[in-house]
Amino acid sequence: MKLLVPVKRVIDYNVKPRVKMDGTGVDLANVKMSMNPFDEIAVEEAIRLKEKGVATEIVAVSIGEAKAQETLRTALAMGADRAILVVAEGEVEPLAVAKILKAIVDEEQPGLVILGKQAIDDDSNQTGQMLAALTGRPQGTFASAVTVEGDSVKVTREVDGGLETVSLKAPAIVTTDLRLNEPRYASLPNIMKAKSKPLAQKTPADYGVDTSPRLKTLNVSEPPKRTAGVKVADVDELVAKLKALGVAA
Amino acid sequence: MTVLVLVEHDNASVKDATLAAVTAAGKLGEVHALVAGSGAQAAADAAAKIAGVSKVLLADDAAYAHALPENVAPLVVDLMANYDAFVAPATSNGKNIAPRVAALLDVMQISDILSVESADTFTRPIYAGNAIAKVQSSDAKKVITVRGTAFEKAAREGGSAAVEAVAGKGDSGLSSFVGAEISKSERPELTSAKIIVSGGRALQNSENFHTIIEPLADKLGAAVGASRAAVDAGYVPNDYQVGQTGKIVAPEVYIAVGISGAIQHLAGMKDSKTIIAINKDEDAPIFQVADIGLVGDLFKVVPELTDKL
Incomplete structure (x- = not known):
């Protein structure tokens, strides 16, 4: 079974984003960028399926600016076999990403596509579900466990009330949640090896996809700021505060 | 504008997340509520009482028992022929279904809205809420998920909407429900x-x-x-x-x-x-x-x- 793993280059999760003064977006100049954490989990899951003998080949794909090549090299260093970079300037919305991925799925015919459930920059949580819709495939979103059994894929999902397990007819789409696995670090020899793994460069036009945005960002602003309040010296003072708030009798 | 709201329910009652979605939808236009479930008449009756809901559509079929998106999304897409917007609460269920609906309608979804500025303009959090984006949609139909904490809850009583049965295509055959481990607690949700x-x-x-x-x-x-x-x-x-x-x-x-x-x-x-x-x-x-x-x-x-x- 071939696996397709889309990855996105985003602001590093340890960096506190700053809104630009002119209200046009978040300042990404000279900011550390990394692979979206949920996508790292997706790459790791694909590698584990290959190590178990379930998967035969892992293809990583990224859609974004040319620098997304670094993100793909990271995926290759972790253990992906080859990569496809679809170079697109500006922001590409989840719907357009899903359309490009659909074209790649048609070409590559993967048995499973594993994606992060959400990118930590736009927090949309849409691409996997949209890809499933466009390809007419079943979806196992927010996965905390994935088991491939013949031509069915069992996915345990993190839902509001706890956990839910569904069985999907392969080929299927899976999106990862935090508890699916702990991604490995790429070793130095593997980072070196990744430099010579195949990486194909494409454009959205190669797949016949129009990436013009449907949503226009009118402005980006800072949320209302909270300021630090008071520190109480001891529990008695805290109890008094809680009583004043009316939450304790 | 007429808006279809996805009701979050357990077949017997309506969950709180629905109430905030009804309030958000009410800012766009007339609100109809969709209850897709199995043996869900009680949930539909509860939805009909929510203040601000003028009609309830009940799709009662074993295929909708576990809200599998492969089955529910086509139902919503068919119904959307008569609606201008689809609004779902940003719960794990809403987040699972809404983007599947949006893609089938060729619409870019607006996730997790915090406010309705006008019929096509909304605010939503990005970068873990460290920034708020005001976005304007150029799509003819809107697909929206609603952050529950950003809108007042509509009253559970006060409405008297009619409940109308609707039928969808039923089971897509793509997926099936295996089981769930739902946490039980006496404490509030x-x-x-x-x-x-x-x-x-x-x-x-x-x-x-x-x-x-x-x-x-x-x-x-x-x-x-x-x-x-x-x-x-x-x-x-x-x-x-x-x-x-x-x-x-x-x-x-x-x-x-x-x-x-x-x-x-x-x-x-x-x-x-x-x-x-x-x-x-x-x-x-x-x-x-x-x-x-x-x-x-x-x-x-x-x-x-x-x-x-």
Whole structure:
């Protein structure tokens, strides 16, 4: 079974984003960028399926600016076999990403596509579900466990009330949640090896996809700021505060 | 404009998340509610009573029993021929179904809205809530998910909508429900609780959650939450997680115990009315957003607090 793993280059999760003064977006100049954490989990899951003998080949794909090549090299260093970079300037919305991925799925015919459930920059949580819709495939979103059994894929999902397990007819789409696995670090020899793994460069036009945005960002602003309040010296003072708030009798 | 709202329900009753979605949808136009379920007449009757709902569509079929998106999305897409917007609560269920509907309609979804500025303009959080984007949609139909904490809940009583049966294509044959492990608790639900007591990695183990956090929560009639670190470490189940990609909460009072305050956690609770932090590290970032802070060893001060309340 071939696996397709889309990855996105985003602001590093340890960096506190700053809104630009002119209200046009978040300042990404000279900011550390990394692979979206949920996508790292997706790459790791694909590698584990290959190590178990379930998967035969892992293809990583990224859609974004040319620098997304670094993100793909990271995926290759972790253990992906080859990569496809679809170079697109500006922001590409989840719907357009899903359309490009659909074209790649048609070409590559993967048995499973594993994606992060959400990118930590736009927090949309849409691409996997949209890809499933466009390809007419079943979806196992927010996965905390994935088991491939013949031509069915069992996915345990993190839902509001706890956990839910569904069985999907392969080929299927899976999106990862935090508890699916702990991604490995790429070793130095593997980072070196990744430099010579195949990486194909494409454009959205190669797949016949129009990436013009449907949503226009009118402005980006800072949320209302909270300021630090008071520190109480001891529990008695805290109890008094809680009583004043009316939450304790 | 007529808006179709996806009702979050358990076949017998309507969940709170629906009520905020009804309020958001009401800002766009006339609100109809879709109950897709199996043996869900009681949920449809409850939805018909929600103030602001003028019609309820009930799709009652075994195929909709577990809200599988492969079955529910085509039903919604068919119904959308008669609607201008589809609005779902940003619950795990809404987030699962809405994008599938949006793609089938060739619409770019607007996720997790915080406000309705006009018929095509909305605000939504990006970058873990560190920025708010105002976006305008050029799509003819809108597909929207609604952040529950950002809108008032519509009243559960006051409406008297008619319930109309609708039929969809039923089972797609693509997926099936295997089972669920749903946490059972006598405590209030996290996303609708007035008070939340949350614990972090500093609790050290599951046992300490039971002996330190839960007694305080029970004294206050509060829900119990947790940071990602505490969930990852296995102290509590995943449905306790508050944060960017977990549950978004905004209670009257949020008590963070042994939580340092990573931006991903703050993203899930910083709209709480009053934040109280208990942490032994006086430099912990949580104190920068806390209204009331107590620096101290949680193993000493939390039991003392529980005692004195």
